[in-house]
Amino acid sequence: xxxxxxxxxxxxxxxxxxxxxxxxxxxxxxxxxxxxxxxxxxxxxxxxxxxxxxxxxxxxxxxxxxxxxxxxxxxxxxxxxxxxxxxxxxxxxxxxxxxxxxxxxxxxxxxxxxxxxxxxxxxxxxxxxxxxxxxxxxxxxxxxxxx
Amino acid sequence: xxxxxxxxxxxxxxxxxxxxxxxxxxxxxxxxxxxxxxxxxxxxxxxxxxxxxxxxxxxxxxxxxxxxxxxxxxxxxxxxxxxxxxxxxxxxxxxxxxxxxxxxxxxxxxxxxxxxxxxxxxxxxxxxxxxxxxxxxxxxxxxxxxxxxxxxxxxxxxxxxxxxxxxxxxxxxxxxxxxxxxxxxxxxxxxxxxxxxxxxxxxxxxxxxxxxxxxxxxxxxxxxxxxxxxxxxxxxxxxxxxxxxxxxxxxxxxxxxxxxxxxxxxxxxxxxxxxxxxxxxx
Numbered sequence: 017x018x019x020x021x022x023x024x025x026x027x028x029x030x031x032x033x034x035x036x037x038x039x040x041x042x043x044x045x046x047x048x049x050x051x052x053x054x055x056x057x058x059x060x061x062x063x064x065x066x067x068x069x070x071x072x073x074x075x076x077x078x079x080x081x082x083x084x085x086x087x088x089x090x091x092x093x094x095x096x097x098x099x100x101x102x103x104x105x106x107x108x109x110x111x112x113x114x115x116x117x118x119x120x121x122x123x124x125x126x127x128x129x130x131x132x133x134x135x136x137x138x139x140x141x142x143x144x145x146x147x148x149x150x151x152x153x154x155x156x157x158x159x160x161x162x163x
Numbered sequence: 164x165x166x167x168x169x170x171x172x173x174x175x176x177x178x179x180x181x182x183x184x185x186x187x188x189x190x191x192x193x194x195x196x197x198x199x200x201x202x203x204x205x206x207x208x209x210x211x212x213x214x215x216x217x218x219x220x221x222x223x224x225x226x227x228x229x230x231x232x233x234x235x236x237x238x239x240x241x242x243x244x245x246x247x248x249x250x251x252x253x254x255x256x257x258x259x260x261x262x263x264x265x266x267x268x269x270x271x272x273x274x275x276x277x278x279x280x281x282x283x284x285x286x287x288x289x290x291x292x293x294x295x296x297x298x299x300x301x302x303x304x305x306x307x308x309x310x311x312x313x314x315x316x317x318x319x320x321x322x323x324x325x326x327x328x329x330x331x332x333x334x335x336x337x338x339x340x341x342x343x344x345x346x347x348x349x350x351x352x353x354x355x356x357x358x359x360x361x362x363x364x365x366x367x368x369x370x371x372x373x374x375x376x377x378x379x380x381x382x383x384x385x386x387x388x389x390x391x392x393x394x395x396x397x398x399x400x401x402x403x404x405x406x407x408x409x410x411x412x413x414x415x416x417x418x419x420x421x422x423x424x425x426x427x428x429x430x431x432x433x434x435x436x437x438x439x440x441x442x443x444x445x
Contacts, residue, residue: 022215025208056198058189061205067356069219069364072212096217096365 023159026072026098027152029061033071035091037124039078042138043105047075049141057145068094073151075144076130079107079114080121092128098159100151103130104144106137131155166245173244174237181376182206184383188349188409195413206372213369221270221362228266229367229374235259236377243384246310249297253290256381259374260286263359270362278358281346284420288343288427289333295435296333296385299326302442312388320389320400325438327389332431334404336423337382339375340412343423 036044050057051064065071068091080088092101103124106112111122124130131154134147185206193200202208220226239256242248264286267279297307303322304311312319320327336343344350347358355361363371383401390397 018211022211025211026215028208029205029212031209053196053198056193056200058193058201059199061201061208065357067361069362070357070360070368072216096219098216 023156026159027156030072030148030152031063031065031070032073032075032148033065033068033091033095034075034077035088037076037078037080037084037088037108039105039107043077043108043136046138046141047077047104047144050144055141055145057148060145060149062148068092069096071095072099072155073148074099074101074128075104075148076101076124077104077108079111079117080124080127081119082121083119085121085127088124088127098155100131100155100158101128102132102134102144102147102151104134104136104139104147106135109133109135112137169244169246170241173241176244177237177240177377177380178373181373181379182210184379184405185376188405191406191409192413195409206376210369210372213372214366216365218366219364220367221272224269225266225363225367228262228269229363229370231262232259232266233370233374233377235262236374236381240377240381240384243309243381246308246313249300249307249309252309252381253293253297256378257286257290259378263371263374266367267359267362272362274356275359275362278346278355278361281355281420282359284424285336285343285346288423288431289336292329292333292427292431292435293385295432295439296323296326296330299323299435299439299442300388302439309388313391315391318390318392318396322442323389323438325434325441327386329431329434329438330386330389331404331407332427334382334386335408335411336427337378338408340408341415342411342418344412345417345420345423348417 034044034047049055068074072095074092074095076088101124103109107114109123111120114120115122121127132147132151134143136143183203183206186201186203189205190200190203235255236259239252239259242252242255264279264282267275267282300312300319301307303319304315339347339349345358347355347360360368360371383405386404387397387401390400
């Protein structure tokens with residue numbers, strides 16, 4: 017009984033950690049907009065924690081470059097399982113307009129496994145909230161498969 | 164036999180009431196900010212989720228420290244419900260609080276270290292106030308026992324109003340509310356990430372949250388002792404006090420530890436001592 021309550025609670029209490037990999041701040045502003053009274057993601061139990069050790073979902077915005085790929089990997093490794101990664105915006109998905117630049121590695125999935133891709137330049141807050149909900153469904157599925 | 168039943172009620176009521184109070188707190192805060200806020204049962208979902216997370220520890224001490232903290236907090240509330248000795252309750256509670264700090268100090272992270280130092284200062288600020296409040300109970304009832312408080316024929320609030328104000332400081336610190344939420348905070352980011360709780364994660368963070376619920380109920384229980392003659396008025400008193408706490412939390416900025424020590428020691432201990440002199444002379 018307690019096990020099923022834990023499973024149910026996972027979807028009801030996703031704590032997010034937001035990492036700006038090198039974004040122009042457009043997507044970051046939209047991520048923070050989700051926390052404002054207009055969108056109020058806290059009604060789904062979502063909290064923006066600043067600590068990877070407490071986080072369930074990692075939101076990454078911006079292109080990955082050779083300098084910050086280690087930081088991104090480090091943050092990902094510090095998050096306890098089960099966890100989900102959501103890449104946000106054109107840059108986070110593929111590198112966007114910067115993909116050809118000499119210092120850019122590309123999208124977030126070049127460094128860590130990504131569960132959900134939220135497109136847009138910048139991504140809309142509604143799309144980000146949808147992305148988090150889709151991410152939760154994905155990690156519920158991962159937990160099922162792992163048994 | 165009655166004592167045993169009371170102990171069991173205490174052990175169960177701690178997490179249930181504490182979790183509901185935490186949920187209600189977030190709901191009321193959301194209302195102040197014209198948001199909808201999470202469901203009242205959100206705190207239970209959070210803790211259940213934490214128990215289901217991977218066990219990641221920086222140092223084995225954290226496991227011991229989080230368990231000692233939760234056991235001490237539960238024991239102190241059980242003793243309170245069993246109408247035991249207030250001084251015993253106080254010492255058991257203090258052991259738990261100090262172990263939580265030790266667990267944070269066991270990790271090398273600077274956030275955790277600074278948070279632990281600040282938490283120690285908070286403990287240093289509120290513990291003398293609690294002791295003086297217990298001395299006040301002794302002067303009125305002639306005993307340190309909780310059961311003696313239940314035998315008074317008029318509410319203690321009439322004799323110890325200044326003590327109640329001083330206890331408000333201890334309550335604000337213990338509930339981790341602004342302006343005293345610098346060691347760790349319920350809300351968003353702060354300069355220390357999550358302060359004293361930074362290095363606790365997964366099930367151990369869940370244990371600490373449960374211990375925090377026990378302590379919340381214990382401190383609110385101490386407030387309840389100020390109106391033991393009528394249960395309805397007791398509930399009104401606790402309700403108003405807690406609403407005031409949420410209001411203070413939402414309207415105050417986070418202050419520094421120096422400000423806290425000055426305020427709590429001068430005003431908190433000052434108010435308590437004036438009240439003690441009044442009780443002693445009168």
